[in-house]
Amino acid sequence: MDPVLPTGSDQLITKEKIARDWLTRYTGMPLSEFGDYVLLTNFRDYVRRFADRFGCEVRGEDRPMQAATNSDGLTIINFGIGSPNAATVMDLLTAHRPKGVLFLGKCGGLKHSTEIGHFILPIGAIRGEGTSDDYMDPLVPALPSFKLHKYVSQKLVERGLDYRTGVVYTTNRRVWEHDEKFRQRLQSYTPIGIDMETATLFIVGHANQIARGALLLVSDVPTTPEGVKTTASDAAVSRDWAVTHLELGIDALTDIDDQGEEIKHFRY
Secondary structure (H helix, E strand, O other): OOOOOOOOOOOOOOHHHHHHHHHHHHHOOOHHHOOOEEEEEOOHHHHHHHHHHHOOOOEOOOOOOEEEEOOOOEEEEEOOOOHHHHHHHHHHHHHOOOOEEEEEEEEEEOOOOOOOOOEEEEEEEEEEOOHHHHOOOOOOOEOOOHHHHHHHHHHHHHOOOOEEEEEEEEEOOOOOOOOHHHHHHHHHOOOOEEEOOHHHHHHHHHHOOOOEEEEEEEEEOOOOHHHOOOHHHHHHHHHHHHHHHHHHHHHHHHHHHHHOOOOOOOOO
């Protein structure tokens, strides 16, 4: 039975109780079905591909988030787009306390050496979105869990895939490509890519003591006129790279318990 929030003024409402109620409400998935490792994505299609591959049920088709879990105990969740949704899902996952979370997202490439179809394994993220400021002081860096990223990089190398590392800039802004002041400021930060979720996921994961990482797929090069994302160009990227992107995440989080180094989160 799904958890129910307590009623009555004498009942203490804790973060854990709220998260247990909301995680099942947002996804339509009972807590007992969540696996030890979680793939996060912005794409309903990734959840459907995952479910088709493993013959498992998609939960939450009529909910804000869709989710599925395979027989190996790997869960995938489509949490939507943007830093507020990223913070929400990382808060709600405290109801289950997964061993590790990997975000499979898309980003804009900001370096000449970063082309559409490249993968980025970010070593950190600049907190330009503001949402993460509600969780930790702005001076706290947004970082992934190193051992998780180390294992994901091993999977990329095993497949002979080229990838980049560097810092990504996370923003809440859309349609910023026309804003020259924003573009100049962005350039001064020297990020390798730009997205809307990574810094938030890293900071809220850190605040909630959840091991986390991100494997980003470059879907556009927004600093060039011909590189701005369109419906057609995004569909082409998904057609050519979505299967590989998803397979990398599945392989990494399926094998990490047996083959990867133990991931620990140290309290401060």
